[in-house]
Amino acid sequence: MAAAPLTDPFYQTMFDLTGQTVLLTGGYGHLGRAIAAGLLAHGARVVVLGRSAASFTKAFGESPANLHFIFCDVAETASVQAAFHQSFDLYGAPSVLINNAYYSRGQQPDALPDADFALGLDGSVGTAYRCLREVLPYFRQAGGGKIINVASMYGVVAPDFGAYTDAPQFLNPPHYGAGKAAMIQLTKYFASYLGPANVQVNSVSPGAFPSDAVRQNVGFEGELQRRIPLGRVGEPQDLAGAFVFLSSAASNFVTGHNLVVDGGWTIR
Numbered sequence: 001m002a003a004a005p006l007t008d009p010f011y012q013t014m015f016d017l018t019g020q021t022v023l024l025t026g027g028y029g030h031l032g033r034a035i036a037a038g039l040l041a042h043g044a045r046v047v048v049l050g051r052s053a054a055s056f057t058k059a060f061g062e063s064p065a066n067l068h069f070i071f072c073d074v075a076e077t078a079s080v081q082a083a084f085h086q087s088f089d090l091y092g093a094p095s096v097l098i099n100n101a102y103y104s105r106g107q108q109p110d111a112l113p114d115a116d117f118a119l120g121l122d123g124s125v126g127t128a129y130r131c132l133r134e135v136l137p138y139f140r141q142a143g144g145g146k147i148i149n150v151a152s153m154y155g156v157v158a159p160d161f162g163a164y165t166d167a168p169q170f171l172n173p174p175h176y177g178a179g180k181a182a183m184i185q186l187t188k189y190f191a192s193y194l195g196p197a198n199v200q201v202n203s204v205s206p207g208a209f210p211s212d213a214v215r216q217n218v219g220f221e222g223e224l225q226r227r228i229p230l231g232r233v234g235e236p237q238d239l240a241g242a243f244v245f246l247s248s249a250a251s252n253f254v255t256g257h258n259l260v261v262d263g264g265w266t267i268r
């Protein structure tokens with residue numbers, strides 16, 4: 001018989017990630033740093049998977065004891081396999097995989113070479129599939145796990161091209177949105193497929209979270225603000241809670257969901 005709600009310890013610990021190992025790709029970028037910080041604050045061990053130890057050190061400085069770096073090139077299956085194996089040997093079975101890494105090339109919407117279009121799709125969703133596929137043996141052996149894919153509001157809606165009239169350098173190219181839409185569908189597919197294995201698969205779709213460099217263009221930031229019901233762009237810490245929730249026991253009955261964190265952009 002379940003404990004009464006007021007005495008059930010679950011409610012006190014449902015966001016506690018102590019003892020959980022989280023694999024995070026793209027962990028030392030603009031949003032990755034905030035994701036890592038949120039997870040660490042709730043007790044997780046965070047293993048950042050990336051290609052540059054120097055970038056990791058620059059991003060985090062004197063990192064806390066529960067934050068680690070392992071080399072991983074998410075474009076290469078063998079590298080992903082080696083990184084997951086190394087993490088398992090060092091820190092035990094992972095509890096959560098967060099697919100945040102991304103790469104692309106080319107921007108002009110109607111003039112992308114085939115190779116650039118294919119690379120952008122792979123950088124948006126191929127990376128996530130490789131990592132998802134390679135983590136499954138560890139999750140199945142452990143009896144479950146959680147996968148969080150980072151999509152985008154531009155996987156849900158088309159860009160408002162008027163926002164980019166005076167700042168075309170910031171326009172998201174077509175293979176970005178196409179790949180992020182595919183990421184959302186990949187999430188739903190594997191949420192259904194992996195449900196019997198006790199693996200929850202969800203995605204997070206950030207809205208406008210411009211970097212400090214982009215925000216130096218005050219006019220462009222103003223264009224973004226005017227399209228957001230909350231009247232401001234996203235700060236990295238605005239995103240952290242979504243990943244804490246989806247990594248924790250609080251989300252044990254949530255799967256196949258795309259959590260949009262966009263200040264309301266996509267509701268209009």
